[in-house]
Amino acid sequence: MSGPICVKDYEELAKEKLPKAVWDYYSSGANNEQTLLDNQQAFTRYRLRPHVLIDVSQVDLSSSVLGSTIDFPICIASTAMNKMAHPSGETAVVKAAEALNIGFMQSTWSTTSIEDVTAAAPNALKWMQLYIYKDREVTKQLVQRAERLGYKGFFVTVDTPVLGTRYRDVRNNFSLPSHLSLENFKSLDPTTKMGEVSGVDGSGLAQMVAALVDPSLQWSDIEWLKSITNLPIVLKGIITGEMAKQAVKANVAGILVSNHGARQLDGVPATLNVDFCLTISFSHQIDALREVVQAVDGKCEVYLDGGIRNGTDVIKAIAFGAKAVFLGRPILWGLAYNGEKGVRGVLEILQDEFKTALQLMG
Amino acid sequence: MSGPICVKDYEELAKEKLPKAVWDYYSSGANNEQTLLDNQQAFTRYRLRPHVLIDVSQVDLSSSVLGSTIDFPICIASTAMNKMAHPSGETAVVKAAEALNIGFMQSTWSTTSIEDVTAAAPNALKWMQLYIYKDREVTKQLVQRAERLGYKGFFVTVDTPVLGTRYRDVRNNFSLPSHLSLENFKSLDPTTKMGEVSGVDGSGLAQMVAALVDPSLQWSDIEWLKSITNLPIVLKGIITGEMAKQAVKANVAGILVSNHGARQLDGVPATLNVDFCLTISFSHQIDALREVVQAVDGKCEVYLDGGIRNGTDVIKAIAFGAKAVFLGRPILWGLAYNGEKGVRGVLEILQDEFKTALQLMG
Amino acid sequence: MSGPICVKDYEELAKEKLPKAVWDYYSSGANNEQTLLDNQQAFTRYRLRPHVLIDVSQVDLSSSVLGSTIDFPICIASTAMNKMAHPSGETAVVKAAEALNIGFMQSTWSTTSIEDVTAAAPNALKWMQLYIYKDREVTKQLVQRAERLGYKGFFVTVDTPVLGTRYRDVRNNFSLPSHLSLENFKSLDPTTKMGEVSGVDGSGLAQMVAALVDPSLQWSDIEWLKSITNLPIVLKGIITGEMAKQAVKANVAGILVSNHGARQLDGVPATLNVDFCLTISFSHQIDALREVVQAVDGKCEVYLDGGIRNGTDVIKAIAFGAKAVFLGRPILWGLAYNGEKGVRGVLEILQDEFKTALQLMG
Amino acid sequence: MSGPICVKDYEELAKEKLPKAVWDYYSSGANNEQTLLDNQQAFTRYRLRPHVLIDVSQVDLSSSVLGSTIDFPICIASTAMNKMAHPSGETAVVKAAEALNIGFMQSTWSTTSIEDVTAAAPNALKWMQLYIYKDREVTKQLVQRAERLGYKGFFVTVDTPVLGTRYRDVRNNFSLPSHLSLENFKSLDPTTKMGEVSGVDGSGLAQMVAALVDPSLQWSDIEWLKSITNLPIVLKGIITGEMAKQAVKANVAGILVSNHGARQLDGVPATLNVDFCLTISFSHQIDALREVVQAVDGKCEVYLDGGIRNGTDVIKAIAFGAKAVFLGRPILWGLAYNGEKGVRGVLEILQDEFKTALQLMG
């Protein structure tokens, strides 16, 4: 056997293939990357207790998100600017999702418009990730276009009033290559430069967020969003019980327990759990996922992203109440390595590992 | 002094001697090998509290397993395909067991048939490890042949409905060299290929297990097994109290607390214990061995395997209620280094270290 | 972007620029430097729990120390002999403080006199750090001069009856280069050698402390100090609740929770907290800052220094009750790299990181 | 400053100077050396809580052992065969003890006889460490000779019924160089070979212990010892409360909390304490020293050895109830580096560090 056999292999292959600035943008986390490391290590802190002598010849991996069935509980998280990884960009990713019948969450900042994505994979289960712009009109247009195209819900990112400091992007003056642009904004008004990301003396993305994204976003804006769409709304970026309770009060359909792949505030808990020695200190943090699940008490769906790299990681998240998990970087590694085939490869490996682990768990 | 003086020395010497694919097969664990590392580290997490000023000029090391006396409580766990380590294979191993008067557990997948093993060491204390095949007739024949040959019991492996993913075997398309075969199956029907292990695009062993071993095995099958033999049955591969209680209900004679040398499901607890920081999290796991011992409450015998490399490891397992411990890889290192003499060397070192440690414990 | 973008960058650049003996003096801690490492690691032991969907378009960073407003709660701790880092020495440092409107604590052992510092930055918020000399007359003169020059308070260092052993300084026979001197003592009596630091067979600083600083200092001396000045007095170097209570009894205006940058007694707690596993042992130590804050119960101000290197470190100290934090070494790195501009660079980075972190905390 | 300035420096210098087999013998611990490492790390697990503003201009370092005053509470533990480190051997060591007025514990297996040691340093405070021989007559003669020579007590080593396995000595077939011998046995009967240590196929010391030292030693032998001497008896090698209680019942004058420098049974607790995470597991072990101190409840003196390398280590042991600490290897490093002067150097460094630490503790 040659070729990649686990997510780590894909990561190494992607690192070899990608230009340094792109690799840096994709792989880095905020500041000292303490939380980035912890997101993955968190999974090693749970132990599995298998049952034996149970018939595991048939196992059902399916689950559902916001009412839509998926073949296995591993979906694709929004990551910006996929064409930097591979010319086929978001098109390749959504096609892989369609083929395997799992969900695809498209970033507001995709390098393929939602129209083109829909054309490429009309039958895929698609949701749209939303950043809410200072210019609410822009936001409204995005919402209405997605709704019209058959997207099944919105994931509103609530952890990004300003962009976290990612040292590597700052050093690289991170910019989107000039032949690419954030395609969702092109149709708005071709003369504005809303689709460009260009860094002068620091990260271009941080500068764009400062210029366009609304740092005054508040709970009332969720009301406003609900007033302009009937699609279900998920809040992406909640990691505490307090916030989860407020989300339930705001009547959202779901919560994605996420710390933005550790790219926003370094030092927040890993999404799965925190090392025992450390939780004592601050206040009552236990494990982010468990805390959120307990807080919502069944009143909305809960998912998790951050650090999922093995089949057993999926088991652990599901065991604590997540209906599905989402993948950020692993999808980018697959895409960078081999376009749609690479994305499928990553998903199939995790599906397989998840299945084997379920069977061995009994 | 030259030559190996501790188990670690044997491991290094074996690594030098073995072809890479064989070394990989013998040494590797499932997936990221977290549990593999932990199996050994677990022993360092207990501290010994010695007594002093006690007469230790005479110490009795003997114990018993399923009614048979052994000279010291260290036996040999089933490992498949020993002839890859050394041409003398299982024959050498069983002879060492006979010489030192400890027990030998033969793998279903041995490269020497149980008939030849018996011929080589008629007086050795022997048990047979069983995989239960989809084809129950095959299983029944194995059971009856072993019974007839004087084997003293069956160790039914219950942690392997499917084979765990061992990345190194996947990469190597692991196969049994063509001049070798799983000899126990030869006599069944020479035209079938049940004795071959040949990997195409992945681990050949995983493919064989998927094809032949029964993933629908359940507690009722233990009943069936009891209906076809009068020999005592031990369940190999239980690491939780819940499962141990079910085993007691099923009236088995013993439980081998084992995670299959960490080769099946990565992320399960080490067989001895789990680091304190980690146990909090999942549910009520304390220490696998202690949990099992408490659950069975004396109603059957308990043994342990996994990570035993020093005399003090043996003391710790015995102290928590194991009647004996079993060695997997250390036996293979001894065999690879020097055939029967090597296996004896490993066993004698551990016997000596165990004796010294007992004396120093008072 | 080129040039340093975080405190760590400044540290590396300073290391390249400084002569080894100066780098050693600045960077080292007492003995095995266990506490030195721990001062920084302590911050990683707390986790942040952000709020979301809160308007963070406006954030107020200001705070106050001893009644004086500062633009953000990060001030400059006293470090001796700044001219070894850069010819502009303390002058550059105080100017940066003035420009950014934060406070500057001047060391007794500065290589610029308090008169020259005042002339360079008349509008800066300045405090004087005091060592109390065996010769009380010397001490009294320093106090009165600082008072006259408009300094706003005294930070009395209470953790230095003798100098801690810093192995690197011992090896280097650490001395102040002969073209520099401790300028505050020059005016006293030009014939004495009180301004020289010259090491024979060991650290010159340790020898000077042994010769001049009073090891019999006690609580009654704080009374004496209060009898000769009306300015507020802060005790620098308290890390336990017991001592904090005595300080409150002594009616001081504030406590700087500090272990002297881990340069005095190796093995004391980090100023923020102690790893859980370790606190059990000794007595009732929890977290130094929290313990002090609880002990003073609002009766005086509390600040912290030691190991602050990121914006989130500041958040954590403030969250537990510090009104401001102080920087020792980071200021020296900025100074060494680029004089006043370097010091401003360091302060601005931390101000920025603190602001971003506050916004992301909600 | 050149030359060694801390114990670690002496260790490095000794390593350079000593032949490998001697270095190995001196530095090694039993088996995997887990306890060896832990003996030193234990000290880093306690934190010091200093008092401030206390007059520390005068500090009294003196203590006493078995009624004899010592100038500071750091004495010399018995280590065998000192002439392998330096031709002046035990003579140099006892002279250093005499000069600094601390105690010297002489090994039964010294390469200088107790007669010659006494002649070299008649005024030194001396105790004799005893191994009890199968041949009680030999033991009795040693006891009576020491008593006659003015030794002030016996340290009976109770942790060595057999010698621990030290892999490096086994590999080296450790032997005492033929020009040296265990001088205390020479006068007994020049034709026996009791003074030789010569390894055939393994450690010569282990072989000697097996041949001569009594593994049936028990509490009644302490009675016997008391019947033949009036000098106080200290048990060396107790690390649990249970054993300490038995020692009190046996009416001994003192207990030396020791694990033989981690050379006997690997996996026993460090003499100071055990990492929290690990104590949970086995039974009720907390911290060896504290446990012993609590168990004896003032009924005899308690000392500690093992891993003392810094002045703060001494503070921590004293704080938990040790009247004095003993040094094993550090004395050998000093001796190897520079004979008597080296031994004094090591002791003076620790005396100085201990004094500074006491002053900084307040």
Ligand SMILES: Cc1cc2nc3c(=O)[nH]c(=O)nc-3n(C[C@H](O)[C@H](O)[C@H](O)COP(=O)(O)O)c2cc1C
């Ligand atoms: C390169 C990259 C770009 C991302 N872009 C977005 C984005 O545009 N919007 C968003 O809400 N989250 C974004 N995320 C966060 C992901 O949606 C997701 O939360 C995270 O990647 C999950 O962690 P993982 O990468 O460890 O799987 C991005 C993450 C990465 C790695």
Ligand SMILES: Cc1cc2nc3c(=O)[nH]c(=O)nc-3n(C[C@H](O)[C@H](O)[C@H](O)COP(=O)(O)O)c2cc1C
């Ligand atoms: C190379 C190898 C082959 C094995 N084959 C079998 C097997 O055929 N049947 C089985 O029940 N266990 C098998 N095991 C697991 C062992 O019986 C035992 O549980 C394990 O090796 C104990 O851990 P240790 O290797 O750390 O001593 C195998 C283990 C190894 C390392």
Ligand SMILES: Cc1cc2nc3c(=O)[nH]c(=O)nc-3n(C[C@H](O)[C@H](O)[C@H](O)COP(=O)(O)O)c2cc1C
């Ligand atoms: C090179 C250096 C010199 C120092 N000199 C003094 C001093 O003269 N007086 C004093 O009270 N503290 C002194 N300190 C301690 C600092 O005021 C402060 O407590 C410490 O540096 C804070 O820790 P940090 O360096 O990790 O920020 C010094 C620290 C350093 C690093």
Ligand SMILES: Cc1cc2nc3c(=O)[nH]c(=O)nc-3n(C[C@H](O)[C@H](O)[C@H](O)COP(=O)(O)O)c2cc1C
């Ligand atoms: C080289 C060496 C030889 C020793 N010989 C003896 C001995 O003859 N009798 C004895 O009771 N302890 C002996 N010990 C143990 C010491 O008395 C002491 O318990 C130990 O060295 C203390 O630990 P430390 O080396 O970390 O200071 C020896 C230790 C060493 C390192």
